[in-house]
Amino acid sequence: MSERPKQPVTVLGLGRMGTAIAGAYLDAGHPVTVWNRTASKAGPLVARGAVRAPGAAEAVAAGPLVLAPLLDRDAVRRALAPAAAELRGRTLVNLANCAPEQARELAEWAAAHGAGYLDGAMLALPRTVATSSGFFLYSGARDTFDRFRAALEVMAPAHWSGPDPGAAEIHNLAVLGTGYAALAGFLHSAAVLDAVGTSPETLAPLAAQWLRGMADFLPDLAREAASGAYADGVSTIDLNRAAVDALIRLGGAHGVAGDVHAPLKALLDRRAADGRGQDSFSAVFELLRAGAPRRTERTAGERARP
Ligand SMILES: NC(=O)c1ccc[n+]([C@@H]2O[C@H](COP(=O)([O-])OP(=O)(O)OC[C@H]3O[C@@H](n4cnc5c(N)ncnc54)[C@H](OP(=O)(O)O)[C@@H]3O)[C@@H](O)[C@H]2O)c1
Structure with a gap:
C-alpha cells in the first residue's frame, strides 16, 4: 500500500x-x-x-x-x-x-x-x-x-x-516557573560546593537523580493544593523550614548569598508563626494565592481560562 x-x-x-x-x-x-x-x-x-x-x-x-x-x-x-x-x-x-x-x-x-x-x-x-x-x-x-x-x-x-488561545502561554510560564526555581536552587548549591572546595560538577548527577524522584511528588502537592487538605502530607512545614534554614546558614558561613532561598524561608516562617508547622509543605500554596480571587468567586468566563 x-x-x-x-x-x-x-x-x-x-x-x-x-x-x-x-x-x-x-x-x-x-x-x-x-x-x-x-x-x-x-x-x-x-x-x-x-x-x-x-x-x-x-x-x-x-x-x-x-x-x-x-x-x-x-x-x-x-x-x-x-x-x-x-x-x-x-x-x-x-x-x-x-x-x-x-x-x-x-x-x-x-x-x-x-x-x-x-x-x-x-x-x-x-x-x-x-x-x-x-x-x-x-x-x-x-x-x-x-x-x-x-x-x-x-x-x-x-x-x-x-x-483559550492564551492557555498555552500561561501553562508554558507555569512549567518554566517550576524549572527556574529548581535551576536557581541548583546554582546556589553549586556555589556552596564550590565555596567548600568541591567541584559543582559532582552535584549535577546527584541533583538530577533527586529531581527525577521529586517529579513523583508533584501530583501529591497538586492534590493537596487543589483540595486544601494539608494535614496528611509526608513532608511538613517545620521539617522543610529547618532544612532551608540550614542550607542558607551553610552558604552564608562560606560567603554564598542566600537570595534564592530567602523568599521560601520567609513563607515557611509565616506558616510556622500561624501555627501550621505540622501541615504539609504544600500549605505554602495558600500564602501564595492569598491575593487571588477564590475559585468560587471567579466568573464563568475566567473559569474557562486556566
Ligand atoms: N532558542 C530556544 O532554546 C527556545 C526554546 C523555546 C522557545 N523559544 C522561543 O522560540 C521563539 C524563537 O526563538 P529562537 O531561539 O529561534 O530565536 P532566534 O534564533 O533569535 O530567531 C528569531 C527569528 O525571528 C525573526 N525575526 C525577529 N524579528 C523579526 C521581525 N521584526 N520581522 C520578521 N522576523 C523577525 C528572525 O529573523 P532574522 O533571521 O531575519 O533575524 C528569526 O527568524 C522565541 O519566542 C523564543 O522565546 C526558544
Missing part, C-alpha cells in the same frame, strides 16, 4: 528554533516551504529540499499549515502583515513566546482574516526538536488541534492546554 502524502508545511522564521523545526519536517518527508526575513538563512534547508518562498505571502499560500517560530508577537505581526490576505482558510500556529493577551489578540487577528489559529509554546531546545525530550503546548479550538495533531507531533509531543 502506498503511503499517504505528507502534509505540506510552511515555516516562517528560520532562527534557532525555526531552522530545527523546518529540518525536522524535511527529515519526516513533508513538503516544506520556508521564509525568513534574512533570506540567506534558508540556504542549508533549500539544499536539503525545502522551497524558499520569495515573500511571506507566497510562503503562506504554499499550504494549509503555517508555523511561525518567530521572535515575538511583533515579529509575527510584521512578518504576516503582507500575507494577511493569503491566510484565509489556512491555520496559523504561533510559536513565538507571547503574553497570554497577545496570543488572544493574534487569534482574533487571524480569525478576522478567515484563518484558524493555534497558539504554541515550545518546551524544547533547538537540539531537542523532534526528540522525546521536549514537548509543545497548544491552545485554541480543540478540533483544529486534533486536525493537525499528527503533523504538529513531528516537532515534539503535543499537549492541548485548552480553548
Whole structure:
C-alpha cells in the first residue's frame, strides 16, 4: 500500500528554533516551504529540499499549515502583515513566546482574516526538536488541534492546554516557573560546593537523580493544593523550614548569598508563626494565592481560562 502524502508545511522564521523545526519536517518527508526575513538563512534547508518562498505571502499560500517560530508577537505581526490576505482558510500556529493577551489578540487577528489559529509554546531546545525530550503546548479550538495533531507531533509531543488561545502561554510560564526555581536552587548549591572546595560538577548527577524522584511528588502537592487538605502530607512545614534554614546558614558561613532561598524561608516562617508547622509543605500554596480571587468567586468566563 502506498503511503499517504505528507502534509505540506510552511515555516516562517528560520532562527534557532525555526531552522530545527523546518529540518525536522524535511527529515519526516513533508513538503516544506520556508521564509525568513534574512533570506540567506534558508540556504542549508533549500539544499536539503525545502522551497524558499520569495515573500511571506507566497510562503503562506504554499499550504494549509503555517508555523511561525518567530521572535515575538511583533515579529509575527510584521512578518504576516503582507500575507494577511493569503491566510484565509489556512491555520496559523504561533510559536513565538507571547503574553497570554497577545496570543488572544493574534487569534482574533487571524480569525478576522478567515484563518484558524493555534497558539504554541515550545518546551524544547533547538537540539531537542523532534526528540522525546521536549514537548509543545497548544491552545485554541480543540478540533483544529486534533486536525493537525499528527503533523504538529513531528516537532515534539503535543499537549492541548485548552480553548483559550492564551492557555498555552500561561501553562508554558507555569512549567518554566517550576524549572527556574529548581535551576536557581541548583546554582546556589553549586556555589556552596564550590565555596567548600568541591567541584559543582559532582552535584549535577546527584541533583538530577533527586529531581527525577521529586517529579513523583508533584501530583501529591497538586492534590493537596487543589483540595486544601494539608494535614496528611509526608513532608511538613517545620521539617522543610529547618532544612532551608540550614542550607542558607551553610552558604552564608562560606560567603554564598542566600537570595534564592530567602523568599521560601520567609513563607515557611509565616506558616510556622500561624501555627501550621505540622501541615504539609504544600500549605505554602495558600500564602501564595492569598491575593487571588477564590475559585468560587471567579466568573464563568475566567473559569474557562486556566
Ligand atoms: N532558542 C530556544 O532554546 C527556545 C526554546 C523555546 C522557545 N523559544 C522561543 O522560540 C521563539 C524563537 O526563538 P529562537 O531561539 O529561534 O530565536 P532566534 O534564533 O533569535 O530567531 C528569531 C527569528 O525571528 C525573526 N525575526 C525577529 N524579528 C523579526 C521581525 N521584526 N520581522 C520578521 N522576523 C523577525 C528572525 O529573523 P532574522 O533571521 O531575519 O533575524 C528569526 O527568524 C522565541 O519566542 C523564543 O522565546 C526558544
